[in-house]
Amino acid sequence: xxxxxxxxxxxxxxxxxxxxxxxxxxxxxxxxxxxxxxxxxxxxxxxxxxxxxxxxxxxxxxxxxxxxxxxxxxxxxxxxxxxxxxxxxxxxxxxxxxxxxxxxxxxxxxxxxxx
Amino acid sequence: xxxxxxxxxxxxxxxxxxxxxxxxxxxxxxxxxxxxxxxxxxxxxxxxxxxxxxxxxxxxxxxxxxxxxxxxxxxxxxxxxxxxxxxxxxxxxxxxxxxxxxxxxxxxxxxxxxx
Numbered sequence: 001x002x003x004x005x006x007x008x009x010x011x012x013x014x015x016x017x018x019x020x021x022x023x024x025x026x027x028x029x030x031x032x033x034x035x036x037x038x039x040x041x042x043x044x045x046x047x048x049x050x051x052x053x054x055x056x057x058x059x060x061x062x063x064x065x066x067x068x069x070x071x072x073x074x075x076x077x078x079x080x081x082x083x084x085x086x087x088x089x090x091x092x093x094x095x096x097x098x099x100x101x102x103x104x105x106x107x108x109x110x111x112x113x114x115x
Numbered sequence: 116x117x118x119x120x121x122x123x124x125x126x127x128x129x130x131x132x133x134x135x136x137x138x139x140x141x142x143x144x145x146x147x148x149x150x151x152x153x154x155x156x157x158x159x160x161x162x163x164x165x166x167x168x169x170x171x172x173x174x175x176x177x178x179x180x181x182x183x184x185x186x187x188x189x190x191x192x193x194x195x196x197x198x199x200x201x202x203x204x205x206x207x208x209x210x211x212x213x214x215x216x217x218x219x220x221x222x223x224x225x226x227x228x229x230x
Contacts, residue, residue: 035220090159106160
């Protein structure tokens with residue numbers, strides 16, 4: 001158990017819909033990361049937040065957005081869903097957002113299936 | 116382009132065989148290096164990490180990796196694999212850029228160990 005908690009574990013929704021994935025970081029971790037894992041794209045970095053502020057953006061679509069709340073939990077919002085958005089979405093956290101020696105721990109992921 | 120390369124996409128071994136999975140990265144400067152493992156249907160788990168010091172790093176479950184700076188490599192090894200090592204293995208590089216850490220993954224290597 002990494003200490004990173006994600007909900008829901010599984011989600012099936014229709015095209016065009018909107019879903020929200022939730023992540024609670026490890027206790028004491030200030031930084032949250034979101035990754036997408038799909039068969040054709042592998043593990044793709046989406047976005048990083050540190051103490052409530054966006055720090056880095058990766059391959060995140062405009063239909064997707066995220067935020068980190070004052071209690072440090074984070075939500076990833078996926079809208080206008082397409083079949084290709086079906087993937088495993090991982091949240092990860094780390095103590096800080098910068099500096100060497102920063103280990104990133106992953107949650108169990110949220111399986112999203114778009115039908 | 117900056118990248119992390121895992122040259123073996125699929126590896127099939129018999130139990131007790133030795134394992135070496137290659138990982139090369141193309142970033143300059145200071146990097147932190149990681150190997151993560153993903154067992155079937157599970158989340159990413161940290162196997163081992165290199166931040167500094169001894170370039171031979173020992174991780175969990177008998178795995179080790181050697182950082183060779185001149186070759187930009189961080190190969191994963193295990194002297195004798197077990198059936199339970201069947202999983203997907205990801206090399207990752209954490210490079211500080213613009214004041215934040217971004218963990219970039221290789222494409223992964225699927226290891227199948229036959230009894």
